[in-house]
Amino acid sequence: MKNIGLAFFVILLLVGCENDKSFKNSLDEAQISESDIEYFQNLVGDTVLFTVDQSGLRPDAISILNAQVNWLKEKKFLPITIEGHADEQGTREYNLALGARRATAVREFLLAKGIEQDRISIVTYGKERPLRVCSNEECWSKNRRAVTVVGKKIVE
């Protein structure tokens, strides 16, 4: 009945773990620096956008995801978490389910392109974590997104 607090996000940034052989190898390969993260976010593109109430990958999303795949293949063993989001125009529970659909659509794409399954975690935030705060299509279109966060794996 010990409560939950213990299991939090584990951010695998090549720290500690010296005594864990099997992990060490992965982590050496998976070194990630601030500039890597910046490069991934800005030049590769960590975010793909979706149409209202849809989770299908649009052509603009597919070209970003192809770039993600190429980068992720170079950075072997680097874990990633895909966050699915929705805009505020839906109810809380539905948007959680919709965010999960979007994150899964990205995951399926990466898997099909050969990214290893055990590197990928997914999570949905529904409408809980908007990027933009105005209440019109300009912001909503940016909030309907799936974000690939590199160097992060969810350990339950």
Added chain:
Amino acid sequence: MVRHSVLKFLKIFSFTSILFINFTFVAAQKNDTPQLDMTVKRGVIKPISLAVPSFIKESGANSIISRELAKVISNNLDSTGLFKSIPQSAYVSMPLSFNTPVQFSDWSIINADVLVMGSVGLKPDGRLEVKFRLWDVSQQKEIGKGKQYFTNSESWRRISHKISDTIYTRVTGEGAYFDSRVVFVSETGPKDKRTKRLAIMDQDGANFRLLKHPPSLVIAPRFSPTTNKIIFTGYETGKPRVYLMDLSSEEITSLPELKGMSFAPRFSADGSQIVLSMTENGNTDIFINTLSTGVKRRLTTNNAIDTAPSFSPDGKSIVFESDRGGGQQLYIISTQGGDAKRISFGKGRYATPVWSPRGDLIAFTKIKEGKFHIGVMRVDGTKERLLTTSFLDEGPAWAPNGRVLMFFRETPGRAGAPSIYSIDISGRNLRKIKTSSFASDPNWSPILN
């Protein structure tokens, strides 16, 4: 985790014990059937005019409590829209003793329909003794029996709620709901960096308190109908997952069988089961989980989004939303499984169905032409009525008497934020509940014991 002890331990928990005694006075009446000629259901109603003088102070009682008892009762009854309190400044006399005969002419002259007479005294052992009687002014007779309560002095507010419930029940014939609490999500900070905390308050907004939990995101707490527990969705592991919290210790328990992504939990009316949705491989379905055994049973297998489930009061059916037909609509399925039957057919999207504790209605959120509404329909989907409209109204929650709903309303734009509102199921009497922070996801407790 010690499963078996969980339910055994959690007998109905009353956080203060209140003893009450009916006492007979002259010609007391028999029951709690409506006593006044008042129709709640008609389109236009004339509120019942109510006089609640400060309670008569007896041996050692505090004059603040004697005033506040009357004030909380007036506020409760006024909040229904069915009563209207006459300001004390208009009274031509104040009762001096609980047992002197009522001067009805003093109350009829100010057009009072109903008079509440009360007294409060402090017993040598430190307990408060509160008594009250309810009078029909024009008939010059007592409505129901007088009541007497003993409690510790910190619980005076609950006595006010219990007295309010008795008055409301006797005069309107509706079930009680004032002696109840609301669990909700307290929100602070800017829209793109909200901090969300579980919180609890009395139904009238008093006694606001934050609950203790890890700082990660929390969503939609819901009361157990039979134990002093809530169930909610939290992000402690990084993923949304269902947890139980014991409100007396604020200890949180995770349910191992709900690993993965689980959310939208609600209890069955007997408290033994929860219904919720779980997401596997991007697909969200409905499951029923038995708390004593940890056995989880899948109820739907559709590759649509099936979520926001709610038990019928008899435990035989589940109402939920699904986009299996293309858009979000409401469906009912037997808890034994089988085919789901669609009940909503109007234009727009229907979401967050909640079965009334009376069993007669389903409350829901409806999204139509860019507006959000709270509405109710019969269990067979007929007689749909929309009660509210705004940029974003969401998440209806039933009062224990099935007569009032709470929900949250979020304003648009950069400064947009949620507040909790209540509304009568007739569509009248929309009221904002005062909270000290932004507030969303309300859920109403059963009547306290």
